[in-house]
Amino acid sequence: MTDQSLPTLDLSPECVAAAQTSKAWPFEEARKLVKRIEKRDPSRPVLFETGYGPSGLPHLGTFGEVARTTMVRTAFRLLTEDKIPTRLICFSDDMDGMRKIPDNVPDKAALEPYLQMPLTVVPNPFGGEEKSFAGHNNAMLCRFLDTFGFEYEFISATDFYKSGQFDEVLLRAVERYQKIMDVMLPTLGEERQATYSPFLPISPSSGRVLYVPMKDVNAKDGTITFEDEDGTDVTLSVTGGNVKLQWKPDFGARWAALGVDFEMFGKDHGPNMAVYDKICKVLGGVAPEHYVYELFLDDKGEKISKSKGNGLSIDEWLTYAPSESLALYMFQKPRTAKKLHFDVIPKAVDEYYTFTTKFPAMPVEQQLGNPSWHIHSGSVPELDMPVPFAMLLNLVSASNAENKDVLWAFISRYAPGVTAGTHPHLDQLVGFAIRYFDDFVKPNKSFKTPDEVERAALEELDAKLAALPADADGNVIQDAVLDVARGIERYQDPKKKGPDGGPGVSVAWFSALYQLLLGQERGPRFGSFVALYGITETRALIAKALAGELNTQ
Template sequence: MTSAPDTIDLDPEILAAASESKAWPFEEARKIVARYKGGDFPETVLFETGYGPSGLPHIGTFGEVARTTMVRHAFRILTEDKVKTRLLCFSDDMDGMRKIPDNVPDPEALKPYLHMPLTAVPNPFGGDYKSFGDHNNAMLRRFLDTFGFEYEFASATEYYKSGRFDEALLNAAAHYDAIMAAMLPTLGEERQATYSPFLPISPKTGRVLYVPMKHVDAKNGTITYEDEDGTETTLPITGGRVKMQWKPDFGMRWAALGVDFEMFGKDHGPNAPLYDRICAILGGRAPEHFIYELFLDENGQKISKSKGNGLTIDEWLTYAPTESLALYMFQKPRTAKKLYFDVIPRAVDEYYQFLSAYPRQDWKNRLGNPVWHIHNGAPPAIDLPVPFALLLNLVSASNAHDKTVLWGFISRYAPDVTPETHPELDRLVEFAIRYFNDFVKPSKQFREPDDVEAQALGAISQKLGELPFDANGETIQNALLDVARGIERYQDHTKKSPTGGPGVSVAFFQMIYQVLLGQERGPRFGSFIALYGIDETRALIGKTLGSGAAA
């Protein structure tokens, strides 16, 4: 993503298109504008995202910041950049470690620290970071910085211990009964008997305690409870000695900081009215919400920081450019998405397709184009003569292990294209080799053609031999279709060919991919042949048919 600009383009055409844009960031931004009817905005409008550092950051965490940044930029357009904004990335790093994550080294070493604040748990990864929470916070900041996000990082531990929440906590003590009245009906009978919105940090064990309160003294700002060893203990609720349960903590933080916008996943949706109510009890105004659907792994399970399932941030960026990930976050945020390696190639190609379309669009369609939001209104001009999916097929067919081999094919296909003239394509070549070696190659499953398929492949080779060596992808694709139309197995009578006869079944091209490349599917095969070469494709067919070269 492009870093947030100091100034933004306020061309009258953009402003007019923005006022009517149906893109979801503009729809959310209009809610914030409507929040301050008459334009009576505060000095700063605050956008917030939350992060629970119980595990390493995953792509869903990044998605909240990326999407909130898009709404923030849309808000700047709608207000003609006359209102200051801030984006606060808040880490709940004072939460107790309820379970040991599955993906940490030496989990046994962390057992003595269960239920201690994450910033009091030793860092299992080694290095310069003092605690588990500090390490995970640093991993989040590193990635957000890589993307150029403009944000401020906030640590719950620092806010509680420095006294920044002291006033809000004293206010919560003064409204203790009202908070309990809001919370208790949402709990089961057993939980009601022990519930408290305040969680003391035991001065004896350092653990976050889930214990009932014996007394809450709002005047003196203290709570009294029974510690783990059975002794009655009184603690000031200020200075980081006490934190709030996570549901009241949402409302307290919103009221204390004056948050105007926060998005969260569908799993928080049922609790949102409760967060809002507690915020109101404490004299605040609940922010505008955006509830997005959850990310799933390839098995349809919710991705989890502690389980480490699904894709990590670093894994995506090993195989694809950052902008493709930002696109995946932009598209259909209210639809559940599977987040695993197979989605990467399509996201890459779709990003460049949107980028290619952008210069040809009017402002209405530009503001609906994901690349406008990904790049904060300034998409780059990039010429990409070869799609990522074709590069993957080229690696597959050529067995290339270094990019100089691939560039040999590309330069023949497009003589004026070089790594120097097209650095973005050069970057994709490296991504394609990595992705193929790690995910495509291990799963390739070639199958032997039956008699009909062997005859079809032979006919394809013969047809290709009749074409000029520099035939383009469209010409080659039409030649392939001509072959398929003459074979009864591949005729699709629900479709019509240009000549009025039956169309071609998708089974024809599935067969080609399965037999020649060991894959289930791929991009238009005519385009692939134009890139790989007619002679090379005929040799591939000949090798498959066991004749050395197809005549």
């Protein structure tokens, strides 16, 4: 169990009352749990569970389950005025056999002899303190969850089976073997039905997890008999870690053994939900409340897979952005399929800081719908972010900054009194911006060569900027930028109205500016960027663009 404690909640009558009607999805799920336990002993903890299959390195979808479940847990705590104890368990199915070798391990050939062996027996190919493949992946997951501050209990399936904590349910599964088969067989094809068993024995001769039919299931003795890989018949007790359950029965058995009240899982589990529920009931449990979320996709729109390693890892996201931005991405529209790749990071960062800085001024009803309330479990920090992440990325692009000092020189001039010491979150973002720019923006920069219309527009913009005072703010600069485009037919948008009643300015003007001056198709508000970068410095960029020098950088 982690040493993290649960954050203190605002349990004022106003806050509790607002929670009763909040439309934020964690509150909607939490209200179902409140109804579920109405007639139950209030001293019995409400158990939240997340499952993890350590067949590959943890990815952001894995983290998302814990983050989202924590959000529902916090909402439940507020709804019940924190009077009912709660637990969050992260359960790792690390006794599962390694069915295939992941693509993203250092030496695939070294793991081939361990195929079908429990993941806690497979050697750790990454080196380090952990001896097994599952141990390494479990440690990675826990390290991140601890860093983020989640309060949870980690349970290893291997420990759970071997310690005897699963014995009662396993013996019940032997007694009710036929009832389990009655649930499972209709879900299988004819060929699979002939060999199926909910029990997966660990071969005494090879150590592998065996998918074999049962020759005998003895309820009185709590044993199963099967043909081992060496051709001999073997009888094993189902207790003590000799046997594990197939993944579908295991789902329901785990719910029954632990008394799980809430679990969420991806859409790919949706078709099996009824099976899990039935198995849980057969084994004497009550199926938990479910929440089915959409799957994350990679940049090609394909499902993220731990074994393929085609999604972002936890460490990759945290190389370029704060963990809170990741939690925001998990909070937003969990039932909508979303691409999870590097391009989504800048927007997530800026949206997080926008939500957080607006939080204090909101009425309590809106605060409970603000993602930051759920990200921080009700304890939202007070933050001031004078420069957004997208702006920092453009500042790195324009200044070719390679270290924080260069960026801070611009920031301090733009916002006097703002330093790395007074704004540590901004200083952190400065480092992220340099890293993100170097790895993802710089390699793809492509400056457009101005045509005649664009040359004339840049020259007029230069003249407009020259006429402004050096300390002109972003709004004044933005007006000057818009004035240039209003007189150029190419950049007029008849669907918009300008201040004189004529056509407004189209986004094509700003797209052209970013392509001409920064080598990218889009960016933040241009006037604000110029105010940060500097009028003199922006004019120098324009001069280089007109001289064709930016393409040589």
